Amino acid sequence: NAGVTQTPKFQVLKTGQSMTLQCAQDMNHNSMYWYRQDPGMGLRLIYYSASEGTTDKGEVPNGYNVSRLNKREFSLRLESAAPSQTSVYFCASSEGGRGIQYFGAGTRLSVL
Amino acid sequence: QKEVEQDPGPLSVPEGAIVSLNCTYSNSAFQYFMWYRQYSRKGPELLMYTYSSGNKEDGRFTAQVDKSSKYISLFIRDSQPSDSATYLCAIEGGNKLVFGAGTILRVKS
Numbered sequence: 001n002a003g004v005t006q007t008p009k010f011q012v013l014k015t016g017q018s019m020t021l022q023c024a025q026d027m028n029h030n031s032m033y034w035y036r037q038d039p040g041m042g043l044r045l046i047y048y049s050a051s052e053g054t055t056d057k058g059e060v061p062n063g064y065n066v067s068r069l070n071k072r073e074f075s076l077r078l079e080s081a082a083p084s085q086t087s088v089y090f091c092a093s094s095e096g097g098r099g100i101q102y103f104g105a106g107t108r109l110s111v112l
Numbered sequence: 113q114k115e116v117e118q119d120p121g122p123l124s125v126p127e128g129a130i131v132s133l134n135c136t137y138s139n140s141a142f143q144y145f146m147w148y149r150q151y152s153r154k155g156p157e158l159l160m161y162t163y164s165s166g167n168k169e170d171g172r173f174t175a176q177v178d179k180s181s182k183y184i185s186l187f188i189r190d191s192q193p194s195d196s197a198t199y200l201c202a203i204e205g206g207n208k209l210v211f212g213a214g215t216i217l218r219v220k221s
Binding site for chain 2: 050
């Protein structure tokens, strides 16, 4: 039972480079989320998808784009990476907006 | 003012101590309250889930909600070194979860 799978686990980028973080869940959940976690800041919501075909901005969406590819997959794209985007990124999924969220293991991103 | 406030610690206690972790929130419309535990270099995992005011117990863990004071707590009895982790409170607001900053707990053997 894989749950929520994130790839890659680690990534180092140079300023201005682009990359896509991948997330897939096998729990048939409707809702999926992308968070970033920084020391002392907790988890901050970047984007979420309440259901297949919909996406909405969270608390810190600037510099990011998302795609809900299908019910299982939700990707996060950095078009032009900046040092301020150095963080740990977590993907999560839930049955619905008020449901318990299940998290992946995270992607550790450094932007130099 | 943040919607959810949580003291980041770190909190260091001896093995066997009773630990109290707390969060305050600002929106009285919040109804669902959760505690997540996050081990180092891992994703958060759900520890406790409560809906109403009062206490909910699960083994050595007790979650307490006081809606009148907008205050939630997690108590850990007989703390163990394996309880060393970051504990995040999470409160449902507008079909999304709002997380506290997380409290780092270290239990010394």
